[in-house]
Amino acid sequence: MxxxxxxxxxxxxxxxxxxxxxxxxxxxxxxxxxxxxxxxxxxxxxxxxxxxxxxxxxxxxxxxxxxxxxxxxxxxxxxxxxxxxxxxxxxxxxxxxxxxxxxxxxxxxxxxxxxxxxxxxxxxxxxxxQYDSNRAREDIKEGNVMEAYDKLQEIRDFIDNDQMKIRTVRALNKIALRKDMLLELELLLPSSYDKDFVKYALEVVKINRQLVRKSCISYFIKYQMEIIRDFGMDNLLFVAGSALRMKLYIQEFSEFIQEFVDYFPKERILRLCRIIYSNPEENWGGLAEKIKRLVAVKYSYDPDFKPYVQEKSQTMIKRTVYQK
Ligand SMILES: [Zn+2]
Structure with a gap:
């Protein structure tokens, strides 16, 4: 359907x-x-x-x-x-x-x-x-997703457990999501891995990446193996790529970024370079070194990476080493 x-x-x-x-x-x-x-x-x-x-x-x-x-x-x-x-x-x-x-x-x-x-x-x-919640579940089964979502929104003010979150996510997965909708992501995070939630999160990331905050990124990283198994590596990188949205997130999740940086598409690497090189005073640890090597191997002839393959990179790496 x-x-x-x-x-x-x-x-x-x-x-x-x-x-x-x-x-x-x-x-x-x-x-x-x-x-x-x-x-x-x-x-x-x-x-x-x-x-x-x-x-x-x-x-x-x-x-x-x-x-x-x-x-x-x-x-x-x-x-x-x-x-x-x-x-x-x-x-x-x-x-x-x-x-x-x-x-x-x-x-x-x-x-x-x-x-x-x-x-x-x-x-x-x-x-x-509980009776209200059962009616919402019946609505989902019968395809009345708007009614189900309407009920679940009110119920979750009183019972906000995994069962209610997953029911809400299942209703949302049957709706064509749009940017003008008041979508939620963080509040629907379940306490364990859920395929329906990740499916919903993938849709939301495409529509509004701003909704992906620290707790969501932690969730994607925690269940990376399950996400790769059910949705493939590209989708994991797509959702977890939200970690590159802010300087703070890059520092917080630098280990994960280092692990998967070889798989990130060019524009993400470019963004990483831009953030790291414009903030040389920050301690980027091993990530700066990894990026430098990746750029040297993969993008040394790419004009977009010109500012990051020459002396500038040397300066940045030196500063990072001194700070250690
Ligand atoms: Zn009555």
């Missing part, structure tokens, strides 16, 4: 992540995806925030009711009419005072109720998110 040309849906923005949590009161099932209605019974979801507010209101209402009930008992059993009046005035004042004094603590009381709700409902919340 070919790749789908779609627009990636945007993630729902909320001040706090818990604001995405909602419950179907009929099925007693939690969900974090954007839908307004429960897919099982069609009932409208109630936000966890609204639920905590309702619990708080009920709590306040029932406590006030208890106070008023005691007041009524006091009024009924008062021995004189005067005592009844006093009981009524004192009781109602106490109930009003209780409500008024609670007002400044509404916010903290609300957050306390919310915390209690998450604590007592934790297993149900987890089961609800």
């Amino acid at each position: 070919g790749k789908q040309a779609i627009h990636l849906p945007k993630k729902k923005q909320t001040q706090f992540q818990f604001q995405k949590l909602k419950i179907c009161k009929k099925c007693q099932r939690y969900s974090v995806i954007k839908e307004e209605n429960c897919p099982e019974c069609g009932a409208v979801y109630v936000g966890a925030q609204a639920l905590a507010k309702a619990i708080f209101k009920n709590h306040l209402f029932s406590e006030t009711l208890w106070i008023l009930m005691f007041v009524c008992i006091g009024v009924i059993f008062a021995p004189t009419v005067e005592a009844r009046y006093y009981s009524l005035i004192v009781g109602v004042s106490f109930a009003l005072g209780y409500v008024i004094l609670t007002i400044p603590f509404i916010k903290s009381e609300y957050f306390y109720q919310l915390k209690q709700l998450f604590f007592t409902e934790l297993l149900k919340i987890k089961a609800g998110i």
Whole structure:
């Protein structure tokens, strides 16, 4: 099946992540995806925030009711009419005072109720998110990749494990990626080698090399053997070639670059020369020597390398040696 040309849906923005949590009161099932209605019974979801507010209101209402009930008992059993009046005035004042004094603590009381709700409902919340995740997996199977990606984006705010990352990557692998899309790479890095992730990363590198950062390069280097086995040497060099993007990365991954420098295409070597020779004060270690030898053997007659084959290279190498 070919790749789908779609627009990636945007993630729902909320001040706090818990604001995405909602419950179907009929099925007693939690969900974090954007839908307004429960897919099982069609009932409208109630936000966890609204639920905590309702619990708080009920709590306040029932406590006030208890106070008023005691007041009524006091009024009924008062021995004189005067005592009844006093009981009524004192009781109602106490109930009003209780409500008024609670007002400044509404916010903290609300957050306390919310915390209690998450604590007592934790297993149900987890089961609800798992249900959402299973629906995303079904969407991928049925080819509804946009719906799957939309769900997974929201789910990953709560559960960001390898399973969710790989499901997201599998959905993305079925979409025709474009430069104008808000793509992510670093956040999808799994903790072990995954073929689907590397396939996705290869696509992303072609579209936007800026997304390849230190942790991604480390991943490509760590699993270089697996990448060569599944995607070939050219693709490894292509993704790991991102290490040449910045001076800092070249220094960080100089051992890997040295190991594979013979396989890099001409423009990458040229870029390496440009960075190394324009920063002679940096300690490039064995990489500078390796580049010098490579240029002398392979590119000594190439006019593009003219500035790097003559005395300039000698100066640079000398400086590197002195710094050791
Ligand atoms: Zn329902």
